[in-house]
Each structure stands twice: as structure tokens, then as C-alpha cells.
Amino acid sequence: MRTTSGPRAAVVALAATLALGVAGCVPQDEPDTPPSSDGGNAVQQLGQLTVATAGSMKGYSRDHFPHWRDTGKNCDVRDSILQRDGKDVKLSGCNVVGGRWESVYDGRSAADPADVDIDHMVPLANAWRSGADEWDDRKRGDFANDTTRPQLLAVSASSNRAKGDQDPSQWKPANREYWCKYAESWVTVKHYWRLTVTSAEKAALTDMLEGCTVGNES
Template sequence: MRTRSRPRAALAAALTAALALGAAGCLAVDEPDPDVSPSARGNALAMLGQLTVAGAGSMKGYSRERFPHWRDTGTNCDVRDTVLKRDGKNIKLSGCNVVAGRWESAYDGRVFTDPSDVDIDHVVPLANAWRSGADEWDDAKRGDFANDTTRPQLIAVSASSNRAKGDQDPSQWKPANRSYWCQYAENWVTVKHHWRLTVTSAEKATLTDMLEGCTWASKP
């Protein structure tokens, strides 16, 4: 038995009604997640896959002085002031020197208003960089690394969290603030990838786990 097709006018009316309901939120409409950046999706995992896996190198010859920091950025101010200004709110300056503000440490959620209570952390610690390839650089390049404000290598955090971290990689230490793990892992990989530093097998496995647990991450 042949069924009668719905008149075109009825179909158009039904489509119009469906679209109206979707706009009102009554129908499920496929929309891209506004919290997910398609360009960033899987990028950190892809970069991690490109890093060379190697055992940790020797600490022979290491000292923080081999990574000259903080570089001057003006009269009585330096890269530390640059990061304090970038990461803080309600910043007060004396010239270009940061003298007050408000900082929330991403590692542990603690809040500070005195810049002397805030440390500037090297996301990839200087000693870790030394063990993963920076021992072969000259001091000028190590200085570029130690003062890198272009990559996510420098961040204002609580002194206690910075010192608890020391020179450990993510397989040995992670921020107490678990909600920051995705960003921390992404930052770590971004820095190591740019500077062509190696990772240990344990470091890579931990970073993989951290990144695969992120809502925006997907395997390349």
C-alpha cells in the first residue's frame, strides 16, 4: 500500500518548529564545546610523542649560576617583575618594580598580596633541564631558557610549593591543586618540546596519563 507523502508546507512548518525548539534549548543540538580549543586538542600529546626518551643525565658541573637569571628589564626591575605583573592582579608599581598586588598560586590555591612571599617557578626546573640536555648548551642559551617568558616556563607560585617541587619531574611531583594538572602537563611538554629536551620513560608515562585524563585532549 502506498503511503501519502506529507505536503511540503507541513514539512516546512515542522522544520521551522524544530529549529525554534532547538534555539530555545528544548531539543538536543550538536554544538562545539566552548571550553575546548580544536587547535589545541591533542597538540600536547602529539608534542610529547616527539620528545626523545633518555635516562636522566649527570649533574656533574651543574650550578644555578650556569643559567643566568633574572635578566634586567628596566631600572630596578627584571624578568621576575615581568612575571609578577603578568600573573597578578591589582598590581602596584614603583617605576617598573612590582611592590604590591594579588597573586593566587596555581599549584596550591594560596593567595598572597606581598610579592616577597611569591616565588617565580621554572616549570621545567633548571637542574632537570641540565639532566635532559641543557648541560650541552652554552651559558647564553641557558640564560635564554631561564628567562623564557614566551613559553609557559615561568609562573608566580607560593614559595612553599616551589620548594616542595624542587627539581622533580611530574613522575615525582605534581601540584596539590589537581585541577591544574592538565595545564601543568601541557606547559611542561610545551617547554621541553621547544627547547628539545629529553624525557625519562617514567616522566613520559606520567605526562601521558595526565594529558589523556584532560577533557580537551585526544590522541593524535
């Protein structure tokens, strides 16, 4: 058998080395991303949540959930959510000063950002009673400013304040067409942050998820 030597051998060896490197390349681990939200997936995640009685409010303060974090010069997470959820948004620098928002909770519209609240899907006080009381303030800040999960939502101030810190067994959006998405989002947040649910909360979520199907956007 004829062997290759000289410059040609070097080229062949280099090609073989490059081919091996490409074939043996292992991609870097991707950061954790939330699974796509759909009824079936939410039901599965709900079944994985720990059921427990609500914890005490002892020691609770919103100051233990530092927000809103800076997202640019003179703007913060609130501005980012207003910009994400609004239409025809007007900016001054990166501050949101105008636009149009429709609250998915009750269908109310607003043209002034001062009339819009940024709702924590899982309220801070509810999170405290569900296990966040054992976190440090840094982790609680991560939770309060979570823009990756469906935890932050621009809604009407009246609906946000009516909701307060109640769970789905105590409060549901007036817009029934949003119940499926609401339940999916609630479960996604609690599942990612490993928060507990009460038995009444789980029953309400189970009921809301009935009829939800993959790809349901309501």
C-alpha cells in the same frame, strides 16, 4: 587594436607594475611561536620527545643559567612575571611592590611579592639532566628567562620549594584541576627546547594528559 601612448600609457604601466608588486608580495617569515596548548597537541608533542635516562648533575650550577635579566630600569624578568600573573599590582617605577597572587599549584593567596616565587616550569636542574648541560650559558640564560613559552609562573613559595627539581613522575601540583595545564606546559617547554624525558616522566605526563581536550583551560 588601438594601443595606448603618451601620458596615459605611463599611468597604465605604473598601475600594472604596482598591481604586480602587490600580487607578488611575499610576507616576511614570522618568528617561531609556540603552538596553542591543548591536550591533543601536547600528546602529539610528547610523542616527539626523545626518551633517555636522566643525565649527570656533574658541573651543574644555577650560575650557568643567568637570571633574572633586566627588563627596564631597576627591574627584571621576575618583576615582569609578578606583574603579568598578579591582580591589583602596585609598582614603584617598574618594581612590583604589592598586589594579589593566587598560586595555581595549591590555591594559596599572597599579598606580598616577597611571598611569591617565580617557578621554572621545567626546573633548571632538570633541564641540565635533560640536555642543557651541552648548551652554553647564553642559551641556558635564554631558557631561564623564557617569557614566550609557559616556562615562568608566579606561585606560592612553599609549592615551588616542594617541587624543587622534580619532574611530573616525582611531583604534581596539589591542585588536581591544574594537572592538565601543568602537563601541557611541561611538554610545550621540553618540546621547544628539545629536552629529553625519562620513561617514568613520559608515563606520568601521558597519564596527566588523559581527558585533556582542545580548549581545556583547567
